[in-house]
Amino acid sequence: xxxxxxxxxxxxxxxxxxxxxxxxxxxxxxxxxxxxxxxxxxxxxxxxxxxxxxxxxxxxxxxxxxxxxxxxxxxxxxxxxxxxxxxxxxxxxxxxxxxxxxxxxxxxxxxxxxxxxxxxxxxxxxxxxxxxxxxxxxxxxxxxxxxxxxxxxxxxxxxxxxxxxxxxxxxxxxxxxxxxxxxxxxxxxxxxxxxxxxxxxxxxxx
Amino acid sequence: xxxxxxxxxxxxxxxxxxxxxxxxxxxxxxxxxxxxxxxxxxxxxxxxxxxxxxxxxxxxxxxxxxxxxxxxxxxxxxxxxxxxxxxxxxxxxxxxxxxxxxxxxxxxxxxxxxxxxxxxxxxxxxxxxxxxxxxxxxxxxxxxxxxxxxxxxxxxxxxxxxxxxxxxxxxxxxxxxxxxxxxxxxxxxxxxxxxxxxxxxxxxxx
Amino acid sequence: xxxxxxxxxxxxxxxxxxxxxxxxxxxxxxxxxxxxxxxxxxxxxxxxxxxxxxxxxxxxxxxxxxxxxxxxxxxxxxxxxxxxxxxxxxxxxxxxxxxxxxxxxxxxxxxxxxxxxxxxxxxxxxxxxxxxxxxxxxxxxxxxxxxxxxxxxxxxxxxxxxxxxxxxxxxxxxxxxxxxxxxxxxxxxxxxxxxxxxxxxxxxxx
Amino acid sequence: xxxxxxxxxxxxxxxxxxxxxxxxxxxxxxxxxxxxxxxxxxxxxxxxxxxxxxxxxxxxxxxxxxxxxxxxxxxxxxxxxxxxxxxxxxxxxxxxxxxxxxxxxxxxxxxxxxxxxxxxxxxxxxxxxxxxxxxxxxxxxxxxxxxxxxxxxxxxxxxxxxxxxxxxxxxxxxxxxxxxxxxxxxxxxxxxxxxxxxxxxxxxxx
DNA sequence: AATGAATGAGTGTTCATTCAT
DNA sequence: AATGAATGAACACTCATTCAT
Numbered sequence: 001x002x003x004x005x006x007x008x009x010x011x012x013x014x015x016x017x018x019x020x021x022x023x024x025x026x027x028x029x030x031x032x033x034x035x036x037x038x039x040x041x042x043x044x045x046x047x048x049x050x051x052x053x054x055x056x057x058x059x060x061x062x063x064x065x066x067x068x069x070x071x072x073x074x075x076x077x078x079x080x081x082x083x084x085x086x087x088x089x090x091x092x093x094x095x096x097x098x099x100x101x102x103x104x105x106x107x108x109x110x111x112x113x114x115x116x117x118x119x120x121x122x123x124x125x126x127x128x129x130x131x132x133x134x135x136x137x138x139x140x141x142x143x144x145x146x147x148x149x150x151x152x153x154x155x156x157x158x159x160x161x162x163x164x165x166x167x168x169x170x171x172x173x174x175x176x177x178x179x180x181x182x183x184x185x186x187x188x189x190x191x192x193x194x195x196x197x198x199x200x201x202x203x204x205x206x
Numbered sequence: 207x208x209x210x211x212x213x214x215x216x217x218x219x220x221x222x223x224x225x226x227x228x229x230x231x232x233x234x235x236x237x238x239x240x241x242x243x244x245x246x247x248x249x250x251x252x253x254x255x256x257x258x259x260x261x262x263x264x265x266x267x268x269x270x271x272x273x274x275x276x277x278x279x280x281x282x283x284x285x286x287x288x289x290x291x292x293x294x295x296x297x298x299x300x301x302x303x304x305x306x307x308x309x310x311x312x313x314x315x316x317x318x319x320x321x322x323x324x325x326x327x328x329x330x331x332x333x334x335x336x337x338x339x340x341x342x343x344x345x346x347x348x349x350x351x352x353x354x355x356x357x358x359x360x361x362x363x364x365x366x367x368x369x370x371x372x373x374x375x376x377x378x379x380x381x382x383x384x385x386x387x388x389x390x391x392x393x394x395x396x397x398x399x400x401x402x403x404x405x406x407x408x409x410x411x412x
Numbered sequence: 413x414x415x416x417x418x419x420x421x422x423x424x425x426x427x428x429x430x431x432x433x434x435x436x437x438x439x440x441x442x443x444x445x446x447x448x449x450x451x452x453x454x455x456x457x458x459x460x461x462x463x464x465x466x467x468x469x470x471x472x473x474x475x476x477x478x479x480x481x482x483x484x485x486x487x488x489x490x491x492x493x494x495x496x497x498x499x500x501x502x503x504x505x506x507x508x509x510x511x512x513x514x515x516x517x518x519x520x521x522x523x524x525x526x527x528x529x530x531x532x533x534x535x536x537x538x539x540x541x542x543x544x545x546x547x548x549x550x551x552x553x554x555x556x557x558x559x560x561x562x563x564x565x566x567x568x569x570x571x572x573x574x575x576x577x578x579x580x581x582x583x584x585x586x587x588x589x590x591x592x593x594x595x596x597x598x599x600x601x602x603x604x605x606x607x608x609x610x611x612x613x614x615x616x617x618x
Numbered sequence: 619x620x621x622x623x624x625x626x627x628x629x630x631x632x633x634x635x636x637x638x639x640x641x642x643x644x645x646x647x648x649x650x651x652x653x654x655x656x657x658x659x660x661x662x663x664x665x666x667x668x669x670x671x672x673x674x675x676x677x678x679x680x681x682x683x684x685x686x687x688x689x690x691x692x693x694x695x696x697x698x699x700x701x702x703x704x705x706x707x708x709x710x711x712x713x714x715x716x717x718x719x720x721x722x723x724x725x726x727x728x729x730x731x732x733x734x735x736x737x738x739x740x741x742x743x744x745x746x747x748x749x750x751x752x753x754x755x756x757x758x759x760x761x762x763x764x765x766x767x768x769x770x771x772x773x774x775x776x777x778x779x780x781x782x783x784x785x786x787x788x789x790x791x792x793x794x795x796x797x798x799x800x801x802x803x804x805x806x807x808x809x810x811x812x813x814x815x816x817x818x819x820x821x822x823x824x
Numbered sequence: 825a826a827t828g829a830a831t832g833a834g835t836g837t838t839c840a841t842t843c844a845t
Numbered sequence: 846a847a848t849g850a851a852t853g854a855a856c857a858c859t860c861a862t863t864c865a866t
Contacts (some may be wrong), residue, residue, distance in 0.1 A: 006825075023321040027233030031861060041827045043863080052861065110316040113378055115229040123382050153389060158401035160383070165375035166367045172319055176329050177366070183359060195364035199405040212850070237836060247852045252837065254850095418846075435733040439645030443840060453848045455842080464840065522728040525790055527641040535794050565801060570813035572795070577787035578779045584731055588741050589778070595771060607776035611817040624829070649857060659831045664858060666829095 010048050012038050014062075017055045022103035025110055026056055056107070060121050063104050067125055070097050071132040078136060087201055090136070091193055098171035105171040122168070130159040137204065155204075162200045166192070216254050218244045220268075223261045228309035231316055232262055262313070266327050269310050273331055276303050277338040284342060293407055296342070297399055304377035311377040328374070336365040343410060361410075368406050372398070422460050424450050426474075429467045434515035437522055438468055468519070472533050475516050479537055482509050483544040490548060499613055502548070503605055510583035517583040534580070542571040549616065567616075574612045578604070628666050630656045632680075635673045640721035643728055644674055674725070678739050681722050685743055688715050689750040696754060705819055708754070709811055716789035723789040740786070748777040755822060773822075780818045784810070 016038040020029045031052050035042040049055050074093050078086065098105060112120030134155065141148045149155075170192060178188055222244040226235045237258050241248035255261050280299050284292065304311060318326030340361065347354045355361075376398060384394055428450040432441045443464055447454035461467050486505050490498065510517060524532030546567065553560045561567070582604060590600055634656040638647045649670050653660035667673050692711050696704065716723060730738030752773065759766045767773075788810060796806055 009825085022319070025231065025233055025316070025320055027231055028320070030859085032859095042861095043828080044826055046862065047825075106319040109378075110231070110319050112382075113228070113312040113316050114231055114234065119386070120382060123379065123386055126379075153387070153393070154397045154400055156387065157383075157389075157394065157397035158405070160379075161372040161375050161398055162368065162401050162405040166371050169367050169371035169374070172315075173329065173332075173366075176318075176326060177363075180325070180329055181359070181362065187359070188363065191360045191363035192367055194360055195368050195409075198409040199364070199368040202409065203401075203404040215850085236834090238834095248836090249838080249853080250851055258836065421846085434731070437643065437645055437728070437732055439643055440732070442838085444838095454840095455849080456847055458841065459846075518731040521790075522643070522731050524794075525640070525724040525728050526643055526646065531798070532794060535791065535798055538791075565799070565805070566809045566812055568799065569795075569801075569806065569809035570817070572791075573784040573787050573810055574780065574813050574817040578783050580787070581779050581783035584727075585741065585744075585778075588730075588738060589775075592737070592741055593771070593774065595775075599771070600775065603772045603775035604779055606772055607780050607821075610821040611776070611780040614821065615813075615816040627829085648855085650855095660857090661832080661859075662830055670857065 006048075009040060009044070013040060013045055013048060014055065014059060018059055018103050018107070021056065021059070021107045026052075026107060056111070059104050060108060063101060063108060063121070064124060064128075066101065067097070067128055071128060075132060075135060078139065087197070087205075088193070091196065094167055095170065095189060095192070098167050099174065102171040102174060105168065109168060109172060126160050126164055129164045130156055133159045133163055140205075158200075158204070162203070166196060166200070212254075215246060215250070219246060219251055219254060220261065220265060224265055224309050224313070227262065227265070227313045232258075232313060262317070265310050266314060269307060269314060269327065270330060270334075272307065273303070273334055277334060281338060281341060284345065293403070293411075294399070297402065300373055301376065301395060301398070304373050305380065308377040308380060311374065315374060315378060332366050332370055335370045336362055339365045339369055346411075364406075364410070368409070372402055372406070418460075421452060421456070425452060425457055425460060426467065426471060430471055430515050430519070433468065433471070433519045438464075438519060468523070471516050472520060475513060475520060475533070476536060476540075478513065479509070479540055483540060487544060487547060490551065499609070499617075500605070503608065506579055507582065507601060507604070510579050511586065514583040514586060517580065521580060521584060538572050538576055541576045542568055545571045545575055552617075570612075570616070574615070578608060578612070624666075627658060627662070631658060631663055631666060632673065632677060636677050636721050636725070639674065639677070639725045644670075644725060674729070677722050678726060681719060681726060681739065682742060682746075684719065685715070685746055689746060693750060693753060696757065705815070705823075706811070709814065709819075712785055713788065713807060713810070716785050717792065720789040720792060723786065727786060727790060744778050744782055747782045748774055751777045751781055758823075776818075776822070780821070784814060784818070 013034065017029070017034050020034055020037065023029075029052075031042055031045060034055075035045055038045075045055075049058065070093065074090055078090070108121040108125070111117070112122035138148050174185075174188065177183065178185060183191070219240065223235070223240050226240055226243065229235075235258070237248055237251060240261075241251055244251075251261075255264065276299065280296060284296070314327040314331070317323070318328035344354050380391075380394065383389065384391060389397070425446065429441070429446050432446055432449065435441075441464075443454055443457060446467075447457055450457075457467075461470065482505065486502055490502070520533040520537070523529070524534035550560050586597075586600065589595065590597060595603070631652065635647070635652050638652055638655065641647075647670070649663060650660055652673075653663055656663075663673075667676065688711065692708055696708070726739040726743070729735070730740035756766050792803075792806065795801065796803065801809070
């Protein structure tokens with residue numbers, strides 16, 4: 001590659017890294033392959049990034065930032081929508097996010113299962129999501145003049161394991177599921193919405 | 207190590223492999239480390255197993271067999287229990303299983319995210335779980351003389367993403383969660399049961 | 413293998429070793445394969461032979477002994493035959509020998525090309541053959557009352573490079589030649605005799 | 619070694635590989651030793667060559683190409699020389715070739731004895747040599763207005779086993795012979811020429 | 825900004841050989 | 846005489862990373 005724009009080059013490297021990490025895992029990925037696929041010299045990757053590990057960290061940072069931005073936007077636009085319809089909008093936002101980000105989410109999940117990271121990306125993401133959800137709930141209760149319920153711990157657990165977890169699974173297995181059960185993307189999304197509404201949403205709507 | 211029993215040695219190797227795979231991932235694991243930790247010569251691992259990969263396959267096979275056995279047992283002992291209490295028993299069985307097997311489940315999940323395996327272990331496990339659950343539901347409806355509801359595809363999606371997925375997450379993040387939020391095992395299990403009952407169980411009980 | 417006769421077992425091991433050495437070379441051969449092919453436990457090979465190398469040395473020793481025996485016999489039976497016919501008999505003896513022994517000869521040649529052995533088996537074999545040939549020639553000249561010719565060095569060279577060498581090549585490439593040029597064993601042998609007679613034999617017959 | 623010229627480095631690696639293969643055989647050779655002897659990092663060998671085996675194939679390819687070139691040149695320059703003298707020139711060319719290439723020829727012979735290669739390098743070389751020789755003979759006969767003799771198969775056999783084979787043996791055992799019998803290079807060459815002339819050359823000169 | 829060349833430290837796997845029974 | 850288990854020392858090959866230009 002000759003004289004491409006520096007920013008463009010870095011972006012290309014990162015997107016190829018994301019692609020390859022998600023295909024073969026971080027440990028399974030080879031810097032040679034990333035370079036080849038990105039059409040750049042291997043040493044150039046080290047010119048832009050300190051190490052293979054920094055590629056990953058950069059991608060994770062970007063994931064966290066995008067997640068934050070998405071959640072903040074959701075919170076702000078929440079008052080505009082209402083009731084059932086409001087939840088569908090929120091749901092669509094989440095689904096769009098995890099679908100679009102599913103490559104790096106897969107990597108984040110795989111890495112989060114290792115016993116090294118003091119605080120895994122997925123746990124961080126979980127914290128973010130849980131807080132956002134609780135904030136939304138609080139507002140909803142407020143709006144209706146209700147008292148926000150008690151046991152916080154249980155709520156956290158619920159948000160993580162029955163709220164976030166299905167979305168993560170969606171990101172992780174959407175493609176395999178579609179291939180395995182012969183469903184197209186839209187159908188799967190609708191089934192998933194239906195299931196999610198009947199379970200998680202129903203459970204904590206006031 | 208001298209002339210240990212062959213079966214014992216193989217078992218030791220496998221359990222250490224499981225431990226290490228779950229700690230650093232399959233690709234991150236070193237056969238040297240497995241050998242050292244198991245207290246055997248590295249070559250002995252290759253005397254019993256064709257390759258590092260076969261260690262993994264053996265562990266996965268065992269996981270699938272154990273899962274099948276557990277599900278079959280659950281189905282058979284189902285009639286003995288009833289209603290809410292019955293579900294708690296079932297839930298406890300599942301929780302015990304994923305807790306006990308969480309090391310290899312973590313590995314299975316991480317590996318299932320790679321784009322190689324035609325049918326990932328997790329998808330297989332998903333199929334098993336879904337079938338068992340549907341069978342249970344069908345019996346429950348029958349018992350009460352009700353008609354088993356319609357849309358199969360949606361049911362499958364629900365079982366996988368809101369039924370199995372939280373359990374997988376429990377296996378994956380139980381330890382991190384306890385450490386992060388300062389909950390002990392029993393409390394987490396109870397919160398999780400409470401959340402799971404309110405969401406998934408409530409949703410498809412007749 | 414259970415309670416086979418010791419001598420039989422050793423013989424089986426040696427013959428399999430010869431077979432495998434000739435197929436993949438000494439360095440390419442694995443003791444495991446020899447054991448498997450011979451139907452014996454690998455450790456048993458070390459019970460009978462000090463090392464893989466000793467297998468080779470045993471085979472080489474046997475080759476040298478057989479070669480000596482063959483040459484001595486030839487010398488002794490020489491007076492019985494005469495002239496052209498006598499040479500054909502001698503030729504047939506040689507051809508039979510190198511054909512029958514071609515497996516170990518291949519190994520001997522391959523090993524002889526390495527720069528370790530102070531005196532390669534092939535050079536030893538060469539010495540044997542040269543001496544025998546010169547002895548035969550001397551007798552032939554004597555019989556006819558002729559004076560045995562002069563330059564010894566040149567004679568040695570001739571016996572080795574145009575006398576022995578074609579026979580070695582025959583042992584080495586007989587099978588490949590038959591396959592490559594679609595000749596059967598008998599035809600090749602006859603062509604070879606014809607060629608050898610016209611060249612080497614003609615050259616030093618009185 | 620720092621930033622040597624790439625071509626030079628590849629050449630160095632190849633020549634060291636040739637040296638070591640010829641000393642201890644292909645299977646006996648260690649890539650570590652090649653690297654050390656060539657003064658390069660082992661990984662650099664794999665930067666230039668796919669595998670140890672490719673080193674060998676590269677050397678064999680070069681041998682075949684050089685042989686072709688040598689034979690073509692010989693054929694072209696043949697008309698310039700004549701009769702006995704012409705053959706001496708041809709002989710010298712061959713001797714120079716096999717002497718100069720004897721290292722890789724030894725390796726080629728040793729490898730050709732294994733039962734894997736569908737068509738061994740030596741058999742290929744044999745084909746080349748045979749064709750060239752027959753071409754030369756045909757021209758010689760033509761020049762003298764003679765009819766080129768009949769049985770082709772026998773001619774092939776003769777060229778291979780009494781024409782090429784002594785040259786191969788010369789390449790293979792020249793050094794050992796000189797050491798063993800205390801002859802110097804020139805003397806051996808002359809004896810060999812004398813022997814070859816009396817046998818093979820005499821036999822098929824018109 | 826970009827690259828071809830080079831390297832140190834692994835990494836899974838193999839293999840001749842030995843041990844204990 | 847025979848064997849399953851065990852081992853040390855390699856071995857071919859890999860890979861993240863750096864150097865020189």
